[in-house]
Amino acid sequence: MPASTRAPADPLHDAKPRRRVGRPAAAVLDQDGITAAALQLIGKSGYDGFTMAALARTLNVAPSALYNHVSSKRDVLVLVQDHLTSFVDVSAFGSGPWDQAVRSWAWSYRDVFSKHTPLIPVIAVLPVTDAPKTLAMYEAVSAGFSHAGFPQERIISAIVALESFIFGSAYDVTAPADIFDSGSMADSTPNFTAAVEQQDLEGYEKPADVAFNLGLEAMIARFGALRG
Amino acid sequence: MPASTRAPADPLHDAKPRRRVGRPAAAVLDQDGITAAALQLIGKSGYDGFTMAALARTLNVAPSALYNHVSSKRDVLVLVQDHLTSFVDVSAFGSGPWDQAVRSWAWSYRDVFSKHTPLIPVIAVLPVTDAPKTLAMYEAVSAGFSHAGFPQERIISAIVALESFIFGSAYDVTAPADIFDSGSMADSTPNFTAAVEQQDLEGYEKPADVAFNLGLEAMIARFGALRG
DNA sequence: ATTCTAAATGAATGGCATTCATTTAGTGGG
DNA sequence: CCCACTAAATGAATGCCATTCATTTAGAAT
Structure with a gap:
């Protein structure tokens, strides 16, 4: 009767930032993924809508998690620019x-x-x-x-x-x-x-x-x- | 003893934003003055240091006062650009x-x-x-x-x-x-x-x-x- | 086993442009 | 002459943003 610690259920309509604290078994983020998500976000929301918080949201991650892989927002822009080239x-x-x-x-x-x-x-x-x-x-x-x-x-x-x-x-x-x-x-x-x-x-x-x-x-x- | 509510004294080294609430007898700000101050501030602090708060400070005015004369920071930049031209x-x-x-x-x-x-x-x-x-x-x-x-x-x-x-x-x-x-x-x-x-x-x-x-x-x- | 490092969360932090209620000064119409 | 109106200031929010930090957890290395 273990208090089944199952995931939040609701597989439908639940792209929310749910993940338990601590390092996940498999890494969620990497620079390529961040770059791709950034490019997509920019395409959808423009550079005005391009914030670290918004980027984190599309990656289903807390904003601070991004900083394990890039050192600043400018860093993300550099990745995007190089990709576009x-x-x-x-x-x-x-x-x-x-x-x-x-x-x-x-x-x-x-x-x-x-x-x-x-x-x-x-x-x-x-x-x-x-x-x-x-x-x-x-x-x-x-x-x-x-x-x-x-x-x-x-x-x-x-x-x-x-x-x-x-x-x-x-x-x-x-x-x-x-x-x-x-x-x-x-x-x-x-x-x-x-x-x-x-x-x-x-x-x-x-x-x-x-x-x-x-x-x-x-x-x-x-x-x-x-x-x- | 008398709690003399006199002005902060210190005539020296006191370019602080002191002015009593309400419309002043003579207008303090206008677009030309804002433009000149902006240009000077940019020269001294660069565009990173160029904030509405910093601009207000050099004009010895509350930040919100600026918005009686310009509608946005972008507006100030337009004034500066036109002046530079x-x-x-x-x-x-x-x-x-x-x-x-x-x-x-x-x-x-x-x-x-x-x-x-x-x-x-x-x-x-x-x-x-x-x-x-x-x-x-x-x-x-x-x-x-x-x-x-x-x-x-x-x-x-x-x-x-x-x-x-x-x-x-x-x-x-x-x-x-x-x-x-x-x-x-x-x-x-x-x-x-x-x-x-x-x-x-x-x-x-x-x-x-x-x-x-x-x-x-x-x-x-x-x-x-x-x-x- | 223990220690170390990497990668996540969530809760600050400080800065920013901008807005709003309020106060005061002058102006124009009755 | 008074009264309403408008303009120009203050000071106190507001909401957003990038970034940092303490904490937690997973796996790798010793």
Whole structure:
């Protein structure tokens, strides 16, 4: 007649944080699981809804448990950013011509991070040592530049210039459509207002895409001329 | 003996928030004062130390008083960003040749916001209506492009492309010097590691400046060719 | 067996932006 | 001249958040 210490019953509708105190027989958390859950949570709730408490909830764990595997929220963001980088397309650096490779790399890079702009401040100052997949991307791109005959001493600068443009353009994708509507100040800004109107006439293409294309092609054209 | 309810005395070393409850005879706060104090506080304590409570303290006011003049912390950041924009140099668009004007505008724009990268996410999605000085900058730049014979329908795209590059490059300025040190993974990233080493050999100039120059000149050269 | 370490819980902690009730000062209409 | 209204301050909540800490338990190592 042992007071059967059975689980809380109610198998249905009970995804609550029920687990008895102390180390569980099998580990519940690891960095990969945390990363996957974080990515999913961000997808569902955005970066505003992305809190350590919410992350813990989706993992059915107490918030403090996370800190056995990551040292801070920023740490989780680093894991997420590195994971996302593996979705950036570097395949063309192995096969196609240099300019096409840069094109597909840059567009996919921008597209991935335009949905994750809050990561940009993190990436921008993150040592590559802390992000292995990101490092792998740089290696693929560097190799592509090198094989295309790019002068060694300018490879990093060129990549950094492209990357800076990509990050800035990722923000641009998220801007509201009417961001340039000068409203009541239109009278005092005739040149700007006229330019905005002319652009609106042209455009069935997304303005962010047009601007990105313009800048990217400028860099590709000019950088391409540097090759030996 | 007399429990003399006199003011806390200590005229020295007493910049404490002393003011009796109720509306003061003369208003203590206004948006300009808040903006100036915010800018000063950010300069001294950085964006981490920039809290509504700290801002209130420097203004010798209760935190809640701020909300009579701004509706949120974001509002303060918008005020700061717009104020900073007036430090961006657009003067050359009135006088010199187009390419030189773009050059000085872009460099000064990057320099101003490289010390204020936390504002970039704010700027990037901010309707120009809410930032009059920013709008004025766009007007000056648009006028410069227009007078230089730039096709109307491409002016905004070109400015956006340049601006995206500028914002991304502002982040780059803040990156640690050893950000590309691949450390123990150097073996598996030969091309990247070699490129980083070659760059380091070259450089007495700041890497961020070299990259910015490279990208900027690419855009100037290409965009310049669009002029009619 | 005992000790050590890892991984969980649950209860603080301190900081933060923001809101609300209250108080007081000036202003405009009767 | 009074009265209502509005604006601008205080001070006391509120609720959320990341993070820390003491405690408990499981398994591995000695």
